[in-house]
Amino acid sequence: MFSKAYSAAIHGIDGLIVSVEADVSDGLPIFDMVGYLGSEVKEARERVRIALKNSGYKLPAKRITVNLSPADIRKEGTAFDLPVAISILMAFGHLPEDNLKGVLIIGELSLNGNVNKVNGVLPIVNAAKQNGFLKCIVPKENAKEGAVVKGIETYGVATLSEAVALLNGSGGISAEYVDINSLFRSIDISNGIDFSEVAGQKATKRAIEIAVSGMHNLLMIGPPGAGKTMLAKRIPTIMPELTFEESLEISKIYSIAGFMGNQALITKRPFRSPHHTITTTALVGGGRNPKPGEISLAHLGVLFLDELPEFQKETIEVLRQPLEDRLVTIARLNGSYRYPADFMLVAAMNPCSCGYYPDRNRCNCSLPSVKRYLNRISQPLLDRFDICIEALPMVYKELQVEDKQETSEEIRTRVSLARQIQLERYRGQNFFFNSGLTPRTIKKYCMLDMKEQSLLEEAFIKMNLSARAYHRILKVARTIADLDQSEKIKSKHISEAICYRSIDQKYWGE
Numbered sequence: 001m002f003s004k005a006y007s008a009a010i011h012g013i014d015g016l017i018v019s020v021e022a023d024v025s026d027g028l029p030i031f032d033m034v035g036y037l038g039s040e041v042k043e044a045r046e047r048v049r050i051a052l053k054n055s056g057y058k059l060p061a062k063r064i065t066v067n068l069s070p071a072d073i074r075k076e077g078t079a080f081d082l083p084v085a086i087s088i089l090m091a092f093g094h095l096p097e098d099n100l101k102g103v104l105i106i107g108e109l110s111l112n113g114n115v116n117k118v119n120g121v122l123p124i125v126n127a128a129k130q131n132g133f134l135k136c137i138v139p140k141e142n143a144k145e146g147a148v149v150k151g152i153e154t155y156g157v158a159t160l161s162e163a164v165a166l167l168n169g170s171g172g173i174s175a176e177y178v179d180i181n182s183l184f185r186s187i188d189i190s191n192g193i194d195f196s197e198v199a200g201q202k203a204t205k206r207a208i209e210i211a212v213s214g215m216h217n218l219l220m221i222g223p224p225g226a227g228k229t230m231l232a233k234r235i236p237t238i239m240p241e242l243t244f245e246e247s248l249e250i251s252k253i254y255s256i257a258g259f260m261g262n263q264a265l266i267t268k269r270p271f272r273s274p275h276h277t278i279t280t281t282a283l284v285g286g287g288r289n290p291k292p293g294e295i296s297l298a299h300l301g302v303l304f305l306d307e308l309p310e311f312q313k314e315t316i317e318v319l320r321q322p323l324e325d326r327l328v329t330i331a332r333l334n335g336s337y338r339y340p341a342d343f344m345l346v347a348a349m350n351p352c353s354c355g356y357y358p359d360r361n362r363c364n365c366s367l368p369s370v371k372r373y374l375n376r377i378s379q380p381l382l383d384r385f386d387i388c389i390e391a392l393p394m395v396y397k398e399l400q401v402e403d404k405q406e407t408s409e410e411i412r413t414r415v416s417l418a419r420q421i422q423l424e425r426y427r428g429q430n431f432f433f434n435s436g437l438t439p440r441t442i443k444k445y446c447m448l449d450m451k452e453q454s455l456l457e458e459a460f461i462k463m464n465l466s467a468r469a470y471h472r473i474l475k476v477a478r479t480i481a482d483l484d485q486s487e488k489i490k491s492k493h494i495s496e497a498i499c500y501r502s503i504d505q506k507y508w509g510e
């Protein structure tokens with residue numbers, strides 16, 4: 001007897017349909033699995049054999065061959081256990097073939113026949129729908145993730161027997177349902193923190209608002225206790241709420257990484273803050289069983305690198321390419337794949353190892369040691385930060401003032417308006433925000449009048465700016481003008497953008 005079930009593999013962040021064929025024939029009782037399998041898939045044989053036995057199925061002593069195709073994709077992980085078991089049961093006549101039509105199955109099996117959760121259910125159910133499947137059978141713990149995809153039914157099962165009963169039309173399991181609208185209605189964007197809790201820091205807050213509006217990468221430099229970490233954590237609270245499409249895109253990544261928990265969707269902008277001891281693979285993704293890294297988990301949100309110079313130099317240098325491409329390409333023996341990585345990079349650092357340079361009353365680092373510390377950040381990496389801002393500690397008096405601080409919501413309203421202008425301006429382009437402007441598109445979208453032209457030229461000469469710095473000033477000026485609802489970039493916008501440039505000149509300039 002020959003049978004065929006359907007399952008799926010993950011490639012990058014997409015599901016790919018895999019067929020699971022089982023053949024039963026006379027001969028030595030051997031169980032073989034073929035089809036370019038990773039080691040975990042090879043081990044499925046043992047799990048499936050014992051799970052079948054412990055679920056009460058007695059299989060006659062026959063030769064069983066299971067083939068997973070297409071043969072050119074390497075199959076990894078444990079999600080093929082359940083479809084393999086089902087395919088074998090069908091080959092032995094325990095299930096009518098027709099019952100598997102239009103059904104896609106994934107799930108890991110325990111030896112006792114329980115179905116365990118797996119990674120990547122959301123993109124797999126999505127692929128199933130796109131390929132015309134009508135139903136998906138997934139581990140119960142992953143059912144919500146699958147149910148987010150509308151236009152296909154997702155059933156969660158806890159055991160192999162439940163899956164068989166479901167396929168035989170008994171068992172009383174109904175399709176999982178998720179009310180997406182109510183998920184979005186109940187979001188608390190703030191996470192319990194708010195910008196209004198940060199006293200003073202007017203200039204730093206302004207720089208953050210500009211950075212978020214144009215999706216510019218931001219570097220904060222200043223002594224310990226200045227509030228850098230406190231400010232960074234509040235950045236997602238002034239970003240516009242996620243749309244459903246954005247939420248789906250992020251959730252696919254979290255689903256593959258196995259970070260969905262019991263949630264149906266990720267509905268908040270990610271804020272990822274990896275420790276400086278992180279490995280390159282954990283930061284950018286990859287590995288033997290490929291997984292998205294922190295930069296992809298920060299997709300459409302914030303990647304915060306606190307204490308930037310403490311990171312391994314090689315590790316942060318690897319960020320340069322993804323920052324440019326807004327995705328990461330991972331090369332493997334059998335081809336490469338991509339993970340999205342369109343995030344806002346926010347970094348914070350002290351200016352020297354004691355933290356207090358240039359305050360010579362407190363900092364006793366030698367100038368060469370300050371320089372060495374600062375030079376842990378390479379010029380090319382520094383160039384990726386459109387905005388550099390100095391965060392200075394509050395003086396006692398400022399903390400005393402009981403000024404009412406603006407709430408995150410008030411700031412978010414302005415940010416959203418500025419972003420809307422950009423989304424409309426760049427419709428049809430391959431970027432959305434001012435940070436994505438290239439030297440060529442800058443010419444088109446950042447035209448200056450004579451007066452502004454000469455202001456910039458003067459700064460260019462006086463500050464001995466590089467071409468890169470020149471472009472960055474224009475991009476940031478574009479965002480400042482957008483926040484000002486001004487189509488024209490005016491002198492005041494340019495002057496402010498130049499300020500953000502002069503700070504890294506102060507520390508890294510000659």
Ligand SMILES: Nc1ncnc2c1ncn2[C@@H]1O[C@H](COP(=O)(O)OP(=O)(O)O)[C@@H](O)[C@H]1O
Nearest residue numbers: 197198199201223224225226227228229230394
């Ligand atoms: N502007 C501020 N308003 C309110 N509290 C502040 C401010 N700046 C610093 N703090 C307090 O100081 C603590 C240390 O700030 P932190 O963000 O860790 O500084 P940094 O990261 O620059 O070393 C914060 O947790 C907060 O309690």
Ligand SMILES: [Mg+2]
Nearest residue numbers: 228229306348
């Ligand atoms: Mg800090």
Ligand SMILES: [Zn+2]
Nearest residue numbers: 352354363365
């Ligand atoms: Zn110092």
